[in-house]
Amino acid sequence: MSTEKPSALISKYLRTQHLPHIWCPGCGHGILMRDVAKAIDNLKIDNDNVCLVSGIGCSSRIAGYMDFNTIHTTHGRAIAFATGIKLAKPEMTVIVVAGDGDISAIGGNHLIHAARRNIDLTVVVFNNDIYGMTGGQYSPTTPKGELGTTAPYGNIDRPFDISALAKGAGATYVARGTAYHAVQTIKMIQDGISHKGFALIDCISACPTYYGRKNKKGGAVEMMKWQQANGVSVEKAAGMTAEELAGKLVIGKLHQEMGVPEFTEEYQRIIDRFTVGG
Amino acid sequence: MITGKRVLLQGNEACVEGALMAGMRFFAGYPITPSTEIAEQAALRLPMVGGKFIQMEDEIAAMAAVIGASAAGLKSMTATSGPGFSLKQENIGYAALTEIPCVIVNVQRCGPSTGFPTQPSQGDVMQAKWGTHGDHPIIAIAPATVAETYTQIIRAFNLSEKYRVPVIYLMDEIVGHLREGITLLRKEDIDIIDRKTEVRGGKAFFVPEGELVPSMPPFGQGFRYNITGLMHNESGFPTNSAEIARRLITRLMRKIDDNLDDIIRFEERNLFDAETALVCYGGTTRSVVSAMESARDRGIKAGMFRPITIWPFPDKQIAEIAKKAKRIIVVEHNYGQILREVERAAAGQCEIKFLGKIDGTVILPDEVLETMLNF
Numbered sequence: 001m002s003t004e005k006p007s008a009l010i011s012k013y014l015r016t017q018h019l020p021h022i023w024c025p026g027c028g029h030g031i032l033m034r035d036v037a038k039a040i041d042n043l044k045i046d047n048d049n050v051c052l053v054s055g056i057g058c059s060s061r062i063a064g065y066m067d068f069n070t071i072h073t074t075h076g077r078a079i080a081f082a083t084g085i086k087l088a089k090p091e092m093t094v095i096v097v098a099g100d101g102d103i104s105a106i107g108g109n110h111l112i113h114a115a116r117r118n119i120d121l122t123v124v125v126f127n128n129d130i131y132g133m134t135g136g137q138y139s140p141t142t143p144k145g146e147l148g149t150t151a152p153y154g155n156i157d158r159p160f161d162i163s164a165l166a167k168g169a170g171a172t173y174v175a176r177g178t179a180y181h182a183v184q185t186i187k188m189i190q191d192g193i194s195h196k197g198f199a200l201i202d203c204i205s206a207c208p209t210y211y212g213r214k215n216k217k218g219g220a221v222e223m224m225k226w227q228q229a230n231g232v233s234v235e236k237a238a239g240m241t242a243e244e245l246a247g248k249l250v251i252g253k254l255h256q257e258m259g260v261p262e263f264t265e266e267y268q269r270i271i272d273r274f275t276v277g278g
Numbered sequence: 279m280i281t282g283k284r285v286l287l288q289g290n291e292a293c294v295e296g297a298l299m300a301g302m303r304f305f306a307g308y309p310i311t312p313s314t315e316i317a318e319q320a321a322l323r324l325p326m327v328g329g330k331f332i333q334m335e336d337e338i339a340a341m342a343a344v345i346g347a348s349a350a351g352l353k354s355m356t357a358t359s360g361p362g363f364s365l366k367q368e369n370i371g372y373a374a375l376t377e378i379p380c381v382i383v384n385v386q387r388c389g390p391s392t393g394f395p396t397q398p399s400q401g402d403v404m405q406a407k408w409g410t411h412g413d414h415p416i417i418a419i420a421p422a423t424v425a426e427t428y429t430q431i432i433r434a435f436n437l438s439e440k441y442r443v444p445v446i447y448l449m450d451e452i453v454g455h456l457r458e459g460i461t462l463l464r465k466e467d468i469d470i471i472d473r474k475t476e477v478r479g480g481k482a483f484f485v486p487e488g489e490l491v492p493s494m495p496p497f498g499q500g501f502r503y504n505i506t507g508l509m510h511n512e513s514g515f516p517t518n519s520a521e522i523a524r525r526l527i528t529r530l531m532r533k534i535d536d537n538l539d540d541i542i543r544f545e546e547r548n549l550f551d552a553e554t555a556l557v558c559y560g561g562t563t564r565s566v567v568s569a570m571e572s573a574r575d576r577g578i579k580a581g582m583f584r585p586i587t588i589w590p591f592p593d594k595q596i597a598e599i600a601k602k603a604k605r606i607i608v609v610e611h612n613y614g615q616i617l618r619e620v621e622r623a624a625a626g627q628c629e630i631k632f633l634g635k636i637d638g639t640v641i642l643p644d645e646v647l648e649t650m651l652n653f
Contacts (some may be wrong), residue, residue, distance in 0.1 A: 015504075018515055048500050053346070064504050064515050069497035071349060072506035072516075073342065074372050080339035084346025084354070087330045088304060089498045092350075110342075113335035267332075271325045 013037035013047070015067050022061055026212075026220025028179030028205030029126050033062055035182055035203070036095065036124060039189035050093045053082040055107060057099035057133045059126035059205070068095075076106030079114045082121050090120070090264040093193060100127040101139040104160050108140075115169035115198045119263035122192045123200045125162055128207040136210030147214045166200040167255045173199035174255040179206055180227035181251055188253065197262050204249060282464045289421075289453040290315035290357075292428040292460060293383060294323060297355050299463060300435035301470055302381075303329035304354040306343035308336055308362060311395045312451045313385035316357035337365035341382070345369060348378045349505060351475075351496030353435055357383035361392065363402055363409065370444050371410030372507045374530065377442035377483070377492065379473055381434050384446060385454040386560075386611075388638040397638030398451035398561055400611040406446040407589045413527060415534045417541055418446040418589035422563040424458035430543075430586060432463075436471040437541060441533045442491050448588055450611065452561030452640065477501045481512040490533045534590050543586040544595060548574065552581025554650055555603040557596070557620055559585050562609050562641050569646030578650060588616070593623040600624035607649055609633045609641060629653075 006016055014037070023029045040050060050068040054060035056075035063072035069092075073081045078096045086094045103111050103125050114121060130148060131137040138148030140160045147154060167174045173195040177185030185203055192199030206212065206223040217223050227249065234252035237245060287295065293316055297305075305324055307317035317333065324331040330347070334340040337358055344354040358366060363384045373380050386402045388394035402409075406418040419434050421427040431447060438445040474493040478484050482503035483492045492512075495501040508516040509523040517523070534541065548570065549555060558566040563584055573580040583599055585592050596619075600606060605628055608617045617632045624630060633649045635641050 015515075047502060049498065051350075051497050061516075064506065067502055069502050070504045071346070071497075072504065072508065073345075074368055074507060077338060077342040077369065080334065080342035081346035081349075083332065083334070083339070084304065084306060084343030084348075085350045085497060087332060087343070088347040088350035088352045092498045109335050110339055113339070267325075267330060271328055271330075274326045275328065 009034070009037055009041060013040065013067055014065055018064055021065055023058060024209040026206070026208040027058070028128065028207070029059055029062070031179040031182060032124070032126050032185070032203050032205055033065065035177070035186045035189055036097065037066070038186045039193060042186065042190055043193060045093050045193070049091070050095065051085055053078045053085065053094065053096045055098050055102040057102045057131070059097055059099040060102065062097045076102055077110065078102065079107060079110040079121065079123065083114060083119055086119055086121060087264055087267065090268070094121050095193070096121055096123045098123065098125055099132070100125060100129060100141040100162065101131045104140045104162050104165065111166065112169035115166050115171040115200070117263040118170060118172055118197045118260050120196055121198055122189070124189060124192070125200065125202045126205045127162060127202055128205040128211060130207050130211040132207045132210050136214055149214070163200065163202045163254050170198070171200050171255070172197035172257040172260045175253045176202045176204070176249065176251055178204040178227040178231055178249060178251060180224045181231055184251060191253065195256065197260055283462050284459055285462060286457055286459050287424055287428070288315060289424045289427045289449060289456050290385065291319050292424045293357070293431050293447070293449065294319035295462065296428040296431035297381070297435065298323060298327060299465070299468060300432040301353045301472070302355050302435065303327070304344065304347035304352040305329070305356065306332045306334050306340040306347070306354070307356050308334055308340050308358065310337070310359045310362045312387055312454050313357045313359045313383060315454070316383055316385070337362040338369065341366040341369035344380050345373050345378050348380050349497050351499075353379070353439070355381040355383065357385065359385045360387045360389045360402065363405065367409040371412060371414055373444040374410065374414035374416065375507055376505050377494070377530070378505070379438040379442050379494075381431070381438055381445050381447055384448055386448065386450040394638035396451070398611055398640060399638065400450055400560060400562070400615070403448065403588060403610070403612065403615040406448050413531065415441075415443050415530045416446060416589055417441070417443055417534065417587065418448045419586060420448040420560040420588045421453055421586070422560055422584065423453070424456055425460040426586070427453055428460055429463070432468055433543070436469070439473045440471045440491070441537070442473065442494060443533060446589070448560065450561040479512070482514045483510065483512045485529065490529055490536065538590055541587055541590060542592050544592050545584040545586060546582070548581035549583060549599065550581070551579050553579040553604045554581070554653070555599045555606045556580060556582045556609060556646065557584070557606055557616065558582065558609040559588060559616065562611060565641050565643045565646055566609050568643035569650065572643065572647050573650050580650060591619045591623065596620055596623035597625065597627070600627035603628055605629040605631065605653055607631045607633060607653070609646055611635050611641060
């Protein structure tokens with residue numbers, strides 16, 4: 001372990017006594033964890049007022065490391081736990097961090113229904129296109145034709161676009177970032193937290209250990225370079241054809257709808273009928 | 279809160295009224311027969327007292343939301359039936375390991391699978407104990423009347439808060455859909471137990487010498503800590519240490535095992551001279567009581583033992599009965615679940631016979647009497 005003094009950001013937001021983290025060298029998750037910390041720092045939200053909820057998988061281990069009210073729940077159910085927390089304490093900033101399998105396979109039902117309710121949660125997906133914790137099985141976001149330990153002949157599933165899924169289900173803020181595009185991604189997480197309603201930021205991570213190695217994508221550096229080369233801003237993408245956009249990652253705010261009633265506020269209005277001169 | 283009044287309530291409604299008295303302020307559920315009236319009543323009543331209700335997208339989510347709300351400080355409950363109880367099991371285990379208080383009502387119906395959704399059964403007794411994977415502590419309580427449904431749900435909450443353990447409220451279709459007149463309690467008539475919330479030893483799961491239950495500071499009140507379903511240390515951080523895991527699970531089990539007298543409740547009738555002891559619980563009780571009275575009229579020395587707390591099982595009490603009585607007849611709406619517990623606890627000290635039903639029909643007093651006469 002390094003004897004170097006941790007940065008102010010690390011000291012403020014990480015439980016340094018539990019470091020180093022378990023993520024592999026080159027994993028995109030460490031960068032994305034910093035993005036979450038930086039977003040909260042920029043928004044000046046007190047640590048005490050942040051609840052971070054995770055499910056099961058590599059990304060979900062973030063709960064142990066970040067110095068908030070943290071809860072590492074069961075596989076796929078982070079959003080459902082978070083819904084209970086948010087309803088109980090609507091004044092808290094409740095953030096869900098989940099992997100692609102966690103949020104869109106086993107937890108898909110909770111994702112679409114939380115989006116439909118427009119409950120004020122911010123879901124940050126650490127999307128690495130693979131089940132990393134269990135050793136590299138294909139996930140709902142693994143592109144067609146790619147290899148996984150359970151797709152030895154190539155994945156024949158059609159992948160989910162998690163952003164499109166969230167938007168279709170009624171999420172009122174949707175954005176896509178990457179581990180490479182840290183500055184933009186921090187801003188998206190910030191905006192997602194500030195947005196009153198259900199927000200999802202689909203953050204493309206990188207798993208050089210399982211996904212990269214199996215699919216000959218090179219190491220961590222090559223995978224970051226791929227994100228750099230293929231990330232296209234929403235603004236730029238607007239002027240591109242479908243053919244030009246094939247295989248690209250459209251980065252930025254993809255959708256925002258203002259003025260949609262938020263679930264916990266709606267519920268409070270019911271309670272108020274009984275307490276405020278109802 | 280409507281209190282001190284005489285009201286006609288269904289068992290399912292009484293369950294909600296009692297829960298509100300106990301301090302329930304959060305309910306998450308999913309519609310399922312024959313427990314649906316509990317969700318309906320909770321939806322109606324909770325906002326009146328500033329509480330929250332949510333109908334989740336599925337049974338699993340309802341259980342998860344309940345645990346989340348409890349972690350944030352609200353006394354929380356869900357209600358379900360057979361198939362839904364199966365779906366909730368993983369998260370019940372999570373609550374057991376993370377020691378998050380919650381009450382899970384299971385209005386039992388006839389299974390397995392979809393079975394007879396509207397017919398009575400007591401087929402989930404073993405599932406209440408062992409439904410989730412791994413060794414874990416659990417308390418299960420089975421009320422037999424509407425009045426008892428109302429009062430015992432308060433105990434269910436109290437025990438859950440006191441021991442930080444999920445409590446299964448094991449109702450059945452008979453009790454859930456029965457309507458009876460009951461007297462509502464007043465706040466001053468009941469004892470309410472709340473979880474301890476003060477931070478001790480600087481660690482979330484710190485347990486002082488001689489105690490078994492850690493404090494539980496709610497999320498959002500200034501003490502930041504981690505909760506995980508992994509084996510964890512006193513800080514709530516995951517560990518791979520065999521020693522810490524052994525200590526943790528041992529402590530969790532001892533929360534129950536060392537407090538049996540506090541947790542176990544039962545009813546005894548006519549056992550003082552009983553040669554035949556009938557063992558029943560929940561919805562079978564009325565038929566058994568009626569049969570016992572008929573038997574007494576015919577000169578048969580019959581008595582009844584009814585566990586109200588099903589888990590932990592009243593081993594000691596059964597052993598005492600087995601020592602005195604000539605025979606025990608276990609009556610339950612299943613293929614023989616508590617039967618095995620009784621056999622184990624009786625340890626061969628008396629004869630044991632079983633009367634069960636698995637076809638969704640109710641065990642009748644005459645059938646119980648006949649079993650006694652034909653022993």
